[in-house]
Amino acid sequence: MKTIFDKCKFGDLTLNSRIIRTGLWESQQTDLDAIYERYERIASSGVGLITSELYSIYPKDKFIEHSFRMDSMNFMTMARKLAEITHSYGVPILGQVEFIKYNRGIDLDISVNDLTVDDIRKIQSDVIEAAQKLQYAGFDGIQLAVGNNFFLSKFINPYYNQREDDYGGNVLNRMRMVLELVKVMKDNLDLHVSVKVNSFDERKDGFDSSESLEACKLLEKVGVDSIQVTRPLSPLYFTKKLSAEGELIDYTTELIDSVDVPVIVGGGFNNMNHMNELLNSTNIEYMSMYRPFVCENDFLKNWKNGSCDESRCLMCNSCYRTKKSTCYHF
Template sequence: MKTIFDKCKLGNLKLNSRIIRTGLWESQQNDLDAIYDRYERIASSGVGLITSELYSIYPKDKFIEHSYRMDNLNFMTMATKLAEITHSYDVPIFSQVEFIKYNRGIDLDIPVNDLTIEDIRKIQSDIIEAAQKLQYCDFDGIQLSVGNNFFLSKFINPYYNQREDDYGGNVLNRMRMVLELIKVMKDNLDLHVSVKVNSFDERKDGFDSSESLEACRLLEKVGADSIQVTRPLSPLYFTKKLSAEKELIDYTTKLIDSVDIPVIVGGGFNNKDHMNELLNATNIEYMSMYRPFVCENDFLKDWINGSSNQSRCMMCNNCYRTKKSTCYHF
């Protein structure tokens, strides 16, 4: 029988449990000690893998005030310390490298269809440079968001991408920028490359589940090491739609049967018994959680010792809406 606290492997990485902590916003940018303390509590709790908050590669990006800038003079010091903390508990750490807007000099927020080939190469090289920094800081992996509503997710989405060159049209062409990027990283860096992908997009003529499955097979083919399944605006989505978890679980089980690399699913989980039931009723092996770790960094300790099986997180989404790395209520 599987349990969420099984020791397991994600590719070549050894995990202390099947639980992946996913970060999002960073509201303590000016208090490194608070960040270090938060990561130590998470790493010591029984988590299997930590994925950082968003790290922004562009200083004029939409969420720059709510994420740690990679051009910050303290970034390398901070990132190296986080890797040191998590590794002291035998917990690997990934970085989320994301951006919403691509700016070309004074031209701000350039749409997908207006990118030149030089722009595409610039984005690829900027992400590769970010990955090089992370490897130097002893991070174990990088997570690219080709999901939610970040820029790369728009590039692969036919709702936004109507390009008529080699980077538009069918799924392979729309995925080309990401596939080229991953191929270069895997050929030149020693990092686990995880990719966050939308299961489907609710927009008319958007990215549907069949295209998502095809995109994931392409990601595996070029060397991606794992896939994390998500949805656009997922925290709000899981609060509003009772059927959301079933839709996501159904998609995830299909994806697991379609690829031979690890697949991680996150769906608003906050109950140990429910998560164990899903593990044993499906082919799912890994689950990610976001809001419960904001509410209480080390809540997994209570799950392990049996004093609780439910996170005290109220799933109110205030941390998501207000873009905080600390809880509104606790």
């Protein structure tokens, strides 16, 4: 019988459990000691893999005040220390790289359709540079944000992408920018490359589940090491917990049968018994959690020792809405 605390293989990584901690906002940027303390509590709790908060590659990006800037003077100091902390507990760490807006000099917020091929090459080189920084800092891998509503998720979405060149049209063309990027990273860097992808999009003529499955198969072909499934408005989407979870579980189980790389599912999980039930009634092997780790960094300790089986997180989404890495209630 499988449990969330099984030691397991995750591609080229070994995990202490099936739980992946997903980060989002960083509101303690000026207090590195607070960040280190938070990561130590998470890493020591029994988590299997840590995905960092968002690391922004552009200084004028939309969420720059709530993300750690990769061009900041203390980024490498912070990143090296986080890798040291997590590895001391046998926990691998991925750096989550994202951006919302692409600016070309004085031309701000260039749309997907207005990117030149030179712009595409610039974005690809900027992400590769970010990956090189993570590798130099000792991170085990990178997670590329191609889900939620980040720029690359729009690039692969037919709702936004109406390009008529090799980077528009069918799924392969819309994925080409990301596929080229993943292949270069796999060919030149010693990193686990994970990609976060939307399962589907509720917009009319948007990225649907069949396109998402096709996109994930293409990612596997160019060497991606793992895929994390999400939704455009996650975690707000998962306030409609029962129906939302069912849709996501159905998609994830189909994806797992379609690719031969680890697949992570997240969807408002906060109850150990429910998660163990899913592990033993589906083909799901790995689950991600975000808000419970904000509420109580080391709550997994209590789950593991049997003192409780549910996070005290209220799933109120205050951490998401206020863009904080600390809990509003606790």
